Amino acid sequence: MSSDTRTLTRYPRFQPSVRQGLYVSGKDLAQWQDHLNAGEKDDKIVTLTGRIVSKRESSAKLIFYDIMHNGDVIQVVASKSRFEQPELFTDINQDASRGDIFAFTGVVGKTKHGQLSIFANQLQMLVPCLHDIPRSGLKDPEKRFRQRYLDMLVNPEPTQILRIRSQVIRFIRQFLDERGFLEVETPILSSKVGGANAQPFKTQANALDMEMQLRIAPELYLKQLVIGGIDRVYEIGKQFRNEGIDADHNPEFTTCEFYQAYGNLDSLMNDTEKMLLEMVQYIHGSKSINKNGQELNFERPFTRINVVDYLDNYFGLENSGNSVATMDSMSLQKICQQHDITVKAPLTEARLLDKIISHVIEPKCVQPTFLYNHPLALSPLAKDMEYTTAGKKVTVAARFELFVAKKEIVNAYEELNDPEEQQRRFEQQIKDRQLGDNEAPIPDASFVEALKYGLPPTAGWGMGVDRVVQLLTDTHHIREVIAFPVVRPINNNPKVSNE
Incomplete structure (x- = not known):
């Protein structure tokens, strides 16, 4: 892959399309909270953008993401059975790491345990994170105030x-x-x-x-x-x-x-x-x-x-x-x-x-x-x-x-x-x-x-x-x-x- 193609793939222009439905925030999702029962899903297509703060692999075909969007954390459920291009599911999800910024397209629903989530059928990387973000609280004042953005990424x-x-x-x-x-x-x-x-x-x-x-x-x-x-x-x-x-x-x-x-x-x-x-x-x-x-x-x-x-x-x-x-x-x-x-x-x-x-x-x-x-x-x-x-x-x-x-x-x-x-x-x-x-x-x-x-x-x-x-x-x-x-x-x- 040429460097130009790699840049276009990993740093694409942000161009919302009709296929991606309604772009939503964490606060927007609150309107579904009282209208869905545990295990139920809406049929309206939505897209959520944000930074991956955690990634949990339940199996090779089921992965859970926590996404930070403007201060709110929203769960995304990515399953191979719902994916539009199931043959790309493994490669796309393997490429997604903590700190990366993605667009997740799918429907709003609740898990069997009642947690409001987005059930994704499509993932698109918008910006990769090229550094490891510390997992535990960042305490060193030298690093906190010289790299204020990192302080905000780690500490609430x-x-x-x-x-x-x-x-x-x-x-x-x-x-x-x-x-x-x-x-x-x-x-x-x-x-x-x-x-x-x-x-x-x-x-x-x-x-x-x-x-x-x-x-x-x-x-x-x-x-x-x-x-x-x-x-x-x-x-x-x-x-x-x-x-x-x-x-x-x-x-x-x-x-x-x-x-x-x-x-x-x-x-x-x-x-x-x-x-x-x-x-x-x-x-x-x-x-x-x-x-x-x-x-x-x-x-x-x-x-x-x-x-x-x-x-x-x-x-x-x-x-x-x-x-x-x-x-x-x-x-x-x-x-x-x-x-x-x-x-x-x-x-x-x-x-x-x-x-x-x-x-x-x-x-x-x-x-x-x-x-x-x-x-x-x-x-x-x-x-x-x-x-x-x-x-x-x-x-x-x-x-x-x-x-x-x-x-x-x-x-x-x-x-x-x-x-x-x-x-x-x-x-x-x-x-x-x-x-x-x-x-x-x-x-x-x-x-x-x-x-x-x-x-x-x-x-x-x-x-x-x-x-x-x-x-x-x-x-x-x-x-x-x-x-x-x-x-x-x-x-x-x-x-x-x-x-």
Whole structure:
């Protein structure tokens, strides 16, 4: 046989014909389930395509196949007595191996034991599998994530996780669409990135002869759309941060951000509780889930922790006339030293406060918990507000974070819309960068100019989609919920942290 003939035989064009009847999937076959008795067969010709996941030879004239079609496993019974060309039965079936992709034509029926099957009278190879597919579960993470397709062929969990991921994104989109939000797309490439504290990836636009960066957040663009008159706007999309890889961080990840004119913290908390509760019920049919052996309950209202009050009480500052909300970096360093909280340089107020909160408060946030009233230094894009605690007035950020199972899921705040104050905070970020904080955003003069046209009182909200999927699938590492996570080159592959 020539190589051309062999290719045409083993890699034919897919051309359904009338003789092959109705092409069916596993879900299509469900309609026969209640209409056939054990041992009974329909007379309608159908064809099923899919990958052979197992082959069992009962005899030389009777062979059973299990076929995977779009996640469903269907049994095919091939018997020589039903075959259109019985003289070819042995050769065709001997050529069929686990992993090969075939088209099986025949009728739908039930075996004597009542199992719904396709009784084939014709087999056609569509694509051979040239490698052995492991029979037992593939556990080696190196092979699993470098050959993700093989991971999915062997292990059922990755495909199931991706299906749940799709359901989560569909639910978020529907939740916001029903509330009058407009979905948009904002630039991924920009000459300046902002909206978060993170180090960006850099690239070069040859046509423009300029350096560009991949976005770290869509926030500044989305707020400009609100200025432009779109009062409710959202985006679900990829963000890119040039940071380490661990159980909770991948350089490429997915978020949902929305901005609502004339919203506030109360409306954001209410919507967050409602979205998470309904999402859990939609995915799991229950108000609670299991994560790391712990039952998490999403009944409303969620627990709330006032960050400044909690820290002032923890450090014994209530009656001192002082507060973590007003401390400079030197005072915060002393707090860290006294309580064995390790912080790496640069020792800016924002980094010190972030480390203090992650050390003192976040471990308490197992059940869904809102952290609110953050020190203002942590929130350069949030509106400030005053409240009175222990007889003193304290200025804090009009912001909250939602933590579940000790992980941040949502970050939200009332947006700063004073251009002069925004410019002042951008200037503080320049000072932080001069101190060595490469994650401090580069000031965006064009955004300050946009604010001068008037940003309505606006509530902004962001969710880490990957972390929500981790939560709902009880997976430990973020790479499990991404179809193709970042992996290091084989020739430069030090161990990646699993913490």
